[in-house]
Amino acid sequence: MRRVLRGVAFGLALVLGAAVHAQEPVLFDWFEYRGHDAAFEQPLPPGHYYNPVLTGFSPDPSIVRVGEHYYLVNSSFAYFPGLPVYESRDLVHWALIGHVIDRPSQVKLDGQGMSRGLYAPAITHHDGTFYVINTSVDSGGNFIATATNPAGPWSDPVWLPALAGGIDPSLFFDDDGKAYVVNNGVPEGGSRYDGHRAIWMQQFDVARHALTGPRRVLLDGGVDPAKKPIWIEGPHVYKRDGWYYLMCAEGGTGPQHSEVVLRSRAVWGPYVPYEGNPILTQRDLPADRAQPIVNAGHADLVEGQDGSWWAVFLASRAYDRVHYNTGRETFLLPVTWKDGWPSILPAGKAIPQVVQGPSFLAAGSQAPHSGNFTWRDEFDKPALDASWQFVRTPSKPWADLRSHPGQLAIEPQAQDLDTLHNPSFLAHAQQHLAFDASTELVVPAQDGVEAGIAAFQNEHYWYAFGVHRAGGKYLLTVRLHRGAASELMGTAAFDKAPTHLQLKISGDAGRYDFAYNEGSGWKLMVRGADGSLLSTDVAGGFVGATLGPYARLLDTP
Structure with missing residues (x-):
């Protein structure tokens, strides 16, 4: 029997591959999850x-x-x-x-x-x-x-x-x-x-x-x-x-x-x-x-x-x-x-x-499924790691590991995370009460595109930490979506955006922090946001929170 699934090859022609992008994709260099x-x-x-x-x-x-x-x-x-x-x-x-x-x-x-x-x-x-x-x-x-x-x-x-x-x-x-x-x-x-x-x-x-x-x-x-x-x-x-x-x-x-x-x-x-x-x-x-x-x-x-x-x-x-x-x-x-x-x-x-444990228990770490560990995806394989999930069934090939070897290319779509369809968001489970989830992306050079990292519970409750260009400047925002309304939790502006930008969401039970690094070290942008909004007791339902990279098209006049 095939013992370990090395990557996700489901519906390869539909979901993943050397896609022809209708919109210039956003490139991500890596994603890292650390639980402690x-x-x-x-x-x-x-x-x-x-x-x-x-x-x-x-x-x-x-x-x-x-x-x-x-x-x-x-x-x-x-x-x-x-x-x-x-x-x-x-x-x-x-x-x-x-x-x-x-x-x-x-x-x-x-x-x-x-x-x-x-x-x-x-x-x-x-x-x-x-x-x-x-x-x-x-x-x-x-x-x-x-x-x-x-x-x-x-x-x-x-x-x-x-x-x-x-x-x-x-x-x-x-x-x-x-x-x-x-x-x-x-x-x-x-x-x-x-x-x-x-x-x-x-x-x-x-x-x-x-x-x-x-x-x-x-x-x-x-x-x-x-x-x-x-x-x-x-x-x-x-x-x-x-x-x-x-x-x-x-x-x-x-x-x-x-x-x-x-x-x-x-x-x-x-x-x-x-x-x-x-x-x-x-x-x-x-x-x-x-x-x-x-x-x-x-x-x-x-x-x-x-x-x-x-x-x-x-x-x-x-x-x-x-x-x-x-x-x-x-x-x-x-x-x-x-x-x-x-x-x-x-x-x-x-x-x-x-x-x-049982008498037949093997030695060794339980990572990446239990205990404290660091998990990192360099996006250097031909297929997505098996731990990544899509929100609902994809209908088009918006995630791509082949057109830019060593990078994940995500085609932005008009759907935001509040959609009941399939937004351009890759989800990795939050596995710890205390965690850090971070990614590095190539800052989108075109207007009307936002990309970053999200903490997602369901279509009604999520945080999106992303960067976009507007009016010749680059804006970094933390958005909270709660119920049917969205609110801006924090902003930062760059007159000249770095080519690459690192974003990090850190959680400690009910407190979430949002930080960025444009090349001169980590800077805290939002401290102590209400993480309980991503709990089942508040958001309802049967799922847990997930984290990962996303991209979307902005509404433009």
């Missing part, structure tokens, strides 16, 4: 690892083991390429090897908000084939894609209209070869209160890639219907020692999030809840605890090659109790079994950020 969180400064004892294992926006993890290899997928919402696929030999050190959705023709994301798109994938493997089942909430519904190599290529989506109205599907193969899809859906008779959902199951015809037979409710509402539980979702079915286990998230993907489990001797149930539920939550811990990790849930289980069990799940590292700009991230914890029931974390215990 206090929680990662403590040295790791031998045999331990840092949580989260995938930092930055990486929610809704699903995992499968094939031999001694582990494969994990995450939600990507309206980012493209979609549904990243990671590989590991030890559950801790991960490599991004591909994407399930890497061709613009597979799924249309244009016109969707950043928290729409691709929700909660689930990955499994059976008889030499990998399956990812997923929901594209505003463009097609539920689908399944297959591959013989998890690095790709993946098939075009096969749509599953029988699951209309449902989300979070997961595929389970029983010992007899029969397959079943479980998913979140509207309860029989409709929802009786806000957040009331049910877990449904139906048999899956593998040969036809279609649902077959009757659909049945396995769980209505949650493990204790009398309490009117909300958002039972993210279901998975497992089989162990003759028991079928149904594991689900409950409480909504916020502070009340949790994971619950039920079991049955028969695949169709009835499923009986575990008296020790929830088997994972952080909702009962003090809100004022140090370095809080919140929102824990949406887990998936995997058995290691040594017989140990592990859980991957989402959670968020918060500051000021409720804010988190890094989104929902992927965490890893061991699973213990007692009296035939799994447990991920005892009640009242905080999720640790330093954890004893």
Whole structure:
């Protein structure tokens, strides 16, 4: 199998290549991201690892083991390429090897908000084939894609209209070869209160890639219907020692999030809840605890090659109790079994950020996915690094690494970052509470073009730090877009612009600084801008903040 994806070659003729630019492109020399969180400064004892294992926006993890290899997928919402696929030999050190959705023709994301798109994938493997089942909430519904190599290529989506109205599907193969899809859906008779959902199951015809037979409710509402539980979702079915286990998230993907489990001797149930539920939550811990990790849930289980069990799940590292700009991230914890029931974390215990690893843990840094590190792209490869993402599906080739070797050429477009289309912005996840993101660009010589670096949460909340020429002078601006309005946070003017300009955004929890270097050292332009505007608690939705270079055409008289 191809082990590491060296670059992004998706839709090469459409998105990346020696494009013929309708507008003179803006050239970027490099981009650098440096993370320096206090929680990662403590040295790791031998045999331990840092949580989260995938930092930055990486929610809704699903995992499968094939031999001694582990494969994990995450939600990507309206980012493209979609549904990243990671590989590991030890559950801790991960490599991004591909994407399930890497061709613009597979799924249309244009016109969707950043928290729409691709929700909660689930990955499994059976008889030499990998399956990812997923929901594209505003463009097609539920689908399944297959591959013989998890690095790709993946098939075009096969749509599953029988699951209309449902989300979070997961595929389970029983010992007899029969397959079943479980998913979140509207309860029989409709929802009786806000957040009331049910877990449904139906048999899956593998040969036809279609649902077959009757659909049945396995769980209505949650493990204790009398309490009117909300958002039972993210279901998975497992089989162990003759028991079928149904594991689900409950409480909504916020502070009340949790994971619950039920079991049955028969695949169709009835499923009986575990008296020790929830088997994972952080909702009962003090809100004022140090370095809080919140929102824990949406887990998936995997058995290691040594017989140990592990859980991957989402959670968020918060500051000021409720804010988190890094989104929902992927965490890893061991699973213990007692009296035939799994447990991920005892009640009242905080999720640790330093954890004893599996017996097969390899040595070495977890960079560039966890810990403190510096990541730099010199734009000297023929294809974009796999970590870059587009905002929605590109419809034209505006990013180019070939026309100017050693530089990234970005063609400016009229769309600003508030568009519901595809602006000329390359996104790299904010992976730390404390970070520096910087770039160097060739200052645009033509009027009507702005270029720089952006900190982006969604189309309603972002900062843009850019330079443009106007009236014979060069203006450097920091713009904040909040809701439906934009405001100017700071300006600087150059009578004679430098050929090259360096721009830097530095974050420390809820404070963002903006600095520039025109050749005589770094100068602070805006200090302590409100970074909480890029947090989920303020901006809403399900994604985390991203950073990267952008270019746009200005409105001119």
